Amino acid sequence: MSKSRQEIxxxxxxxxxxxxxxxxxxxxxxxxxxxxxxxxxxxDNRCPHMGFPLDRGTVSNGILTCHWHQARFDLGSxxxxxxxxxDVLKFRTRIDNGEVYVETTPMNxxxxxxxxHRLVQGIEQAVDLVQAKSLLAITSNEDGDPKVxxxxxxxxxxxxxxxxxEGLIRLGCVANLYPRLNRDTAYQGLLYATRQIAxxxxxxxxxxxxxxxxxxxxxxxxxxxxxxxxxxTRHRDGVERTLLTGLGLPEQELADxxxxxxxxxxxxxxxxxxxxxxxxxxxxxxxxxxxARKLFPLLVDGLAGARGQExxxxxxxxxxxxxxxxxxxxxxxxxxxxxxxRGSPAPDLIPVILGDDPIAIIAxxxxxxxxxxxxxxxxxxxxxxxxxxxxxxxTSNEVTDWFNPQHTFIHANAVYQAVKRSPTPEVIxxxxxxxxxxxxxxxxxxxxxxxxxxxxxxxDLPADRTTLLSLxxxxxxxxxxxxxxANVVARYIGLGHDFDALVDTIALGTLREDLDFHSLQVLxxxxxxxxxxxxxxxxxxxxxxxxxxLAAHCPTRRAGEQTARIAAKLQRGERIFEEANGQPAA
Numbered sequence: 108m109s110k111s112r113q114e115i116x117x118x119x120x121x122x123x124x125x126x127x128x129x130x131x132x133x134x135x136x137x138x139x140x141x142x143x144x145x146x147x148x149x150x151d152n153r154c155p156h157m158g159f160p161l162d163r164g165t166v167s168n169g170i171l172t173c174h175w176h177q178a179r180f181d182l183g184s185x186x187x188x189x190x191x192x193x194d195v196l197k198f199r200t201r202i203d204n205g206e207v208y209v210e211t212t213p214m215n216x217x218x219x220x221x222x223x224h225r226l227v228q229g230i231e232q233a234v235d236l237v238q239a240k241s242l243l244a245i246t247s248n249e250d251g252d253p254k255v256x257x258x259x260x261x262x263x264x265x266x267x268x269x270x271x272x273e274g275l276i277r278l279g280c281v282a283n284l285y286p287r288l289n290r291d292t293a294y295q296g297l298l299y300a301t302r303q304i305a306x307x308x309x310x311x312x313x314x315x316x317x318x319x320x321x322x323x324x325x326x327x328x329x330x331x332x333x334x335x336x337x338x339x340t341r342h343r344d345g346v347e348r349t350l351l352t353g354l355g356l357p358e359q360e361l362a363d364x365x366x367x368x369x370x371x372x373x374x375x376x377x378x379x380x381x382x383x384x385x386x387x388x389x390x391x392x393x394x395x396x397x398x399a400r401k402l403f404p405l406l407v408d409g410l411a412g413a414r415g416q417e418x419x420x421x422x423x424x425x426x427x428x429x430x431x432x433x434x435x436x437x438x439x440x441x442x443x444x445x446x447x448x449r450g451s452p453a454p455d456l457i458p459v460i461l462g463d464d465p466i467a468i469i470a471x472x473x474x475x476x477x478x479x480x481x482x483x484x485x486x487x488x489x490x491x492x493x494x495x496x497x498x499x500x501x502t503s504n505e506v507t508d509w510f511n512p513q514h515t516f517i518h519a520n521a522v523y524q525a526v527k528r529s530p531t532p533e534v535i536x537x538x539x540x541x542x543x544x545x546x547x548x549x550x551x552x553x554x555x556x557x558x559x560x561x562x563x564x565x566x567d568l569p570a571d572r573t574t575l576l577s578l579x580x581x582x583x584x585x586x587x588x589x590x591x592x593a594n595v596v597a598r599y600i601g602l603g604h605d606f607d608a609l610v611d612t613i614a615l616g617t618l619r620e621d622l623d624f625h626s627l628q629v630l631x632x633x634x635x636x637x638x639x640x641x642x643x644x645x646x647x648x649x650x651x652x653x654x655x656x657l658a659a660h661c662p663t664r665r666a667g668e669q670t671a672r673i674a675a676k677l678q679r680g681e682r683i684f685e686e687a688n689g690q691p692a693a
Contacts, residue, residue, distance in 0.1 A: 112199075112210055112212065113134075113210065113211050113212070114201075114208045114209060114210045114211060115131060115132075115133075115208065115209060115211055116206060116207075116208055117129055117131055117140050117200075117206075117207040117208060117209055118140075118206075118207055119205055119206055119207070120142075120147065120202050120205050120206065120207050121205070123140060123142045123147065123207050124142040126142075127141065127142055127166065128140065128141045128142070128162045128166075130152050130160075130162050131209065133151075133198070133209075133211045133212070134211040134212050136151060136152070136153060137151075137152040137153070137160075138150070138151065138152055138198055138209055138211075139151070139152035139160075139161045139162045140200065140207060140209055141166055141171065141182060143166050143169055143182060146169075146182075146183075147200045147202060147207055148182040148183065148197075148200065149197070149198035149199070149200045149209045149210075150171070150180070150182065150185050150195045150196060150197050150198065151195050151196040151197075151198075151213070153677060154173040154175065154176075154178060154192065154195070155178075155187070155192060155193040155194065155195050155196075155236070155240075155677065156173065156175075156176055156178050156191070156192040156193065156236065157175060157176065157673060158673065158676065158677055159173055159174075159175040159176075161173055161180075161195070166182065169181060169182050169183060170182070170188070173192070176192070177189075178191075178192035179192075180192075180194075180195050184197060185197035190232050190234055190237075191234050191236070192236075193234065193236055193237050193240065196213040197213060197214050197215070198210050198211075198212075198213055198214060199214050217244065219244070219245055219248060219251065222240075222241045222244040222245050223241070223245065223255070223256070223259055225237060225240075225241045226238060226241035226242060226245070226256075226259065226260075226301070227259060227263055229241055229301075229305070230260070230263055230301055230304060230305040230308065231263070231305075231308070232305075233305040233306060233308070233309050234305075235298070235302050235305075235667075235670045236670055236673070236674060238298060238301045238302060238305065239298050239670050239671050239673075239674035239675075240674045240677065240678055242256075242294055242297050242298050242301065243294050243674055243675055243678050244678060246290055246293055246294045246297065247290065247294075247678075253282075253285055253293075254393060254394060254395075256297070257278070257282055257390075257393060257394055258394050258398065260278060260297075260300070260301060260304065261275075261278070261390060261394060261398060261401065261402065262401060263304070263308070264278075264304050264308070264405075265314070265401035265402060265404075265405065266313060266314070266401075267308040267311060267313050267314075268304075268307060268308060268311045268313070268314060268405065269311055269312050269313065269314040269405075269408060270311075270314075270405055270407075270408035270409060271383040271386070271387065271405045271406055271408075271409055272303075272304065272307045272311075272405075273303055273307070273623065273624045274300055274301070274302075274303035274304030274305075274306075274307050275300075275304065275386065275390070275405070276382070276383070276386050276624050276628065277296075277299055277300035277303055277304075277624050277627060278297075278300035278301075278304070278390070279386035279389050279390050279631075280296075280386075280624070280627045280628055280630070280631040281293070281296035281297055281299070281300055281627075282389065282390060282393045283389060283631050283634070283635070284296065284610065284614055284630070284631055284634060286607075287607040287610045287611055287614075287634065288610075288611050288614055289611055291615075291675075292611050292614050292615045292618065294671070294675075295615065295618040295619065295668070295671050296614065296618050296627075298667070298670070298671055299618050299627070299667065302667065303624075314404060314405070316404065317344060317347045317348050317351065317404070318348065318351065319348060319351035319352040319354070319355075320348055320349070320351075320352040324355070325352055325353075325355075327353070327356055327360040327363065327364055330349055330352060330353045330356070330364055331363070331364050331367060331368070331533075333345070333349045334346065334349045334350065334353070334364060334368050335367075335368055335371060337349060337411065338368045338371055338410050338411060338413075339371065341411045341412060342411065343407055343408070343411045343412075346407050346410050346411045347404055347407045350364075350365070350403055350404070350406065350407065350410075351400070351403065351404065353365075354399050354400065354403060358528070359528060359529045360529070362388065362525060362528035362529035362534070363529040363531045363533065363534060365384050365387075365388075365403075365406070366381070366384060366525040366528075366529065366533075366534045366537065367531065367533035367534055368410060369381050369384045369410065369413075369525075369537075370533070370534070370536055370537040370540055371413075371415075372413050372414065372415025372416075372417065373415040373416040373417045373422065373429065373432060373540050373543075374415065374416045374518065374540045374541070374543065374544055375409075375413035375414065375415050376409060376413050376414060377514050378514040378515060378517060378518030378521075378541075378544060379409075379514070379518075380409050380410070380413050381518050381521045381522060381525065381537060382517050382518060382520075382521040382628065383406060383409050384406060384521070384525070385520075385521035385524050385525060387402045387403055387405065387406055388524070388528065389524075390402055391403075416429075416540075416543075417429045421547060422543070422547075426465050426466070428465050428469075428543055431465075431466060431469050432469070432536070432539060432540070432543070435469060435473060435536065435539060436533075436536055438473070439476075439532035439533075439535060439536055440532045442473070442476050442477055442532075443476065443482075443530075443531075443532045443535065445477075445479070446476055446477075446479050446480075446481075446482075447479055448479065448480075448481035448482075449479050449481075450475070450478045450479040450480035450481065451480060451481075451484065452475060452480055452484050452485060452488050453475065456471065456475070456488050457488060457491065457492055457495070459471045460472075460488065460489060460492040460542055460545055460546075461492050461495065461496075461545065461549070461552075462546075462549075463546070463549055465543060465546045468542050468543070468546055469539055469542070469543075472485060472489075472538065472539055472542060473539075476535070481530075482526050482530050482535045482538065483523070483526050483527055483530065485538055486519070486522050486523040486526045486527075486538050486541075487523055487636070487639050487640070489519050489522070489523075489538055489541050489542045489545065490516065490519035490520050490522070490523050490541075490632075490636050491636065491640075491645060491648075491649065492519075492542070492545050493512065493515045493516040493518075493519040493541065493544075493545050493548075494516055494633065494636065494648065494649040494652045495648060495652065496512040496515060496516070496545060496548045496551060496552060496652070497509075497512050497513070497516060497629070497652030497653070497655060497656050498556070498558060498593075498648050498649070498651045498652035498655060499552045499555040499556045499558070500512060500551055500552065500556060500652075500655060500656070500659075501551060501552060501553060501554055501555065501556055502556065502589060502659070503554075504551055506659060506660065508551055509656055509659055509660070510625065511544075511547070511548050511551065512548045512551055512656075513625045513626075513628070513629055513656060514544070514625070515541065515544040515545055515547075515548055516629060516632055516633075516652070517625070517628045517629060517632050518540075518541050518544065519541040519544075519545070519632075520631075520632035520633075520635055520636055521632075522537045522538055522540075522541050523635070523636070523639065524635070525537065526538065556590070556655070558597075558648060558651060559593055559594050559596075559597030559598075559647070559651060560597065560644060560647065560648070562594070564594040564597060564598055567594070568594060568595060568598045570598075570602055572599070572602075572604040572605065572608065575595055575598060575599045575602075575604070576599070576608065576609070576612045578595055579592060579595045579596065579599075579612055579613075579616070579654070580612060580615070580616055582595060582658065583616045583657065583658060583661045583662065584661070584662055585662075586661065586662065588658065589655050589658045589659055590655075592654045592655070592657075592658040593651045593654055593655050593658075595654075596609070596613075596647070596650050596651055596653075596654045597647050597650075597651055600643065600646060600647040600650060601643070601647065603643075606637065606646075609650065610630070610634050613630055613650075613653060613654060613657065614627075614630060616657060616661070617630055617657055618667075618668075619665050619667070619668040620660065620661055620662065620663045620665060620668075621663040621664055621665060621666055621667055622660055622663060626656060626657050626660060629652075629653055629656055629657075630653055630657075633649050633650060633652070633653045636649055637649055637650065
């Protein structure tokens, strides 16, 4: 026998048949050795579902039943009859001169390729535990390439979903944050995304792919005019074929094509449409151009079916906003023709954007472009104003009121990314739409919450980095202490501690909760916006908005985290329901 296949003595075979099962210690965990008639089998003694000792189960007709949740397993293969439980590891046994021996390591080596295949199966079957164990095994490999893992998940989603979904948005956020996350947080983030994608796929109609137009090369102007026509008339097939044809354009022209029609309707789908487009571009950036053919068709439903704020009363009354924006659309091409980007935003721009006069906001931003201010810093200013809405959110509002400024900030960050890719007049108009959403959120800052910089917090909190991060997580375990959590973040940033470690901690605090995708989107947008600023006070205020938003929704039941932790314990071979001596718990 090879050194890698060591075995241990169990007991005389007659003793095993008399007892039915004997538990021994393997290389990493306990092994249950079972007698069933003339046959002898050995499996991991921990139920793969929740770790309950399988020797407490019963064997009948070759089937081992765990009594905790009635999961049933074929002893001959370790395969489960109940997919939610996952298969149990099997060990090779032999009988020699009436004595039973069992190998200390499982029969089948589980390679990264095996876990990747198992992950897709777990998503197909919507089994959280299978997804968790597969992701944990893959992300634990220091030499693993996260792009391969992302590609597997995206390919499944693209084949089984018919639109850009919450699960894919979650995945895009995790992909963006991945370089800042430690291994455990990254694992939880990927599980947070795959669980949602799996749930969506169980109810979705798979996308039926169309082909691009087969004619000669099309220029962007022609494709843009067609795409705008199909979006306006809600012609899905026309949108998809034109969009697929546009994938052959240079990156900047493709961005102009997509984002210009994404803001054809004002602040479309409550700001979500622009972020959907942004996430498709970001995922394509992470995975390479080959993924575009799979991802961009998922935008078709949103582009063709979008609803805009021109259909909403509050953009017409009590102040008419839609007509000034329409007039601006006509003027922007001429304005940008004379804009060489050499100007800088005025220092008093933020108070105007946060003001209560939408016409003055539009006029001020327009004047800035006329003064040759680069549109990218303008987009950044609007995003910062949106972040301040979260930082100054009045806790006298209902918890559900957080959704409006969340959407505004997420949209504003997506606009910033779009303008960075393609600063054309038809994309730049989205800056104004975002500013109008900031205006709409003004009453959520009445009265405005005080920023930590407006209070003396330095003497009340520790200075050590690790202590502050631990304190922050503790604060998220307590409902309602929003301002103290904000003070901890401000203290941390003010002391110049590592920014990525803070993002990782807040990501963990977000991912362990049973929350929808908005809080993760807010963190993703904030990390991007902080990268765009070289101002510690601005960065502090942005992150204060992030943590106040998160703390307002914590804690939840954390059911998803429980699955992640159980999988981790099983993967590490930790005892879950066993005594320290390795015997079944009483």
